[in-house]
Amino acid sequence: MDGEALKRGVRAKAQAPVSDASDATAKFERIWSAIAAIPPGGVASYGEIARRAGLPRRARLVAQALRAAPEAMCLPWHRVLRADGRIAFTPGSASFRRQKRLLEGEGATVAKNGRVSAAAGGSDDLDALLWR
DNA sequence: AACATGACGTATT
DNA sequence: TAATACGCCATGT
Numbered sequence A: 001m002d003g004e005a006l007k008r009g010v011r012a013k014a015q016a017p018v019s020d021a022s023d024a025t026a027k028f029e030r031i032w033s034a035i036a037a038i039p040p041g042g043v044a045s046y047g048e049i050a051r052r053a054g055l056p057r058r059a060r061l062v063a064q065a066l067r068a069a070p071e072a073m074c075l076p077w078h079r080v081l082r083a084d085g086r087i088a089f090t091p092g093s094a095s096f097r098r099q100k101r102l103l104e105g106e107g108a109t110v111a112k113n114g115r116v117s118a119a120a121g122g123s124d125d126l127d128a129l130l131w132r
Numbered sequence B: 001a002a003c004a005t006g007a008c009g010t011a012t013t
Numbered sequence C: 001t002a003a004t005a006c007g008c009c010a011t012g013t
Helices: A003-015 A021-036 A046-052 A059-068 A094-105 A126-130
Strands: none
Touching (some): A046 A059
């Protein structure tokens, strides 16, 4: 291949959309995996999930992945909270109440203002600590 | 192509 | 602790 062809190739690559549909799906799958890894009774922030998925500073993408997640996947979406430890939904909304109920069902404590504490007692692993 | 939106995060006051 | 402002990133208009 001559230099011109090489240049064209590089340019074409640079102009090509970096994220086509399959790439987006790949990102979502990494995010979904990270969420699935949250142990019962534990919680994690959007930012943490993003980092764990290898996508630092993409907390908002995590939110999108959650919306797009099929119900059949049965992800522990309720264990994902905002960085301040509160439920991301509008307080009082149907989704908010659903999430609160799921968390309490796992032993987590949900304060009136929406602040969540992971279930006490759980495992002693250092890994688990990262999630609490 | 500019602008608005969102299940977000961090720094500042 | 709370309110505000600004940054960030993908999407939809």
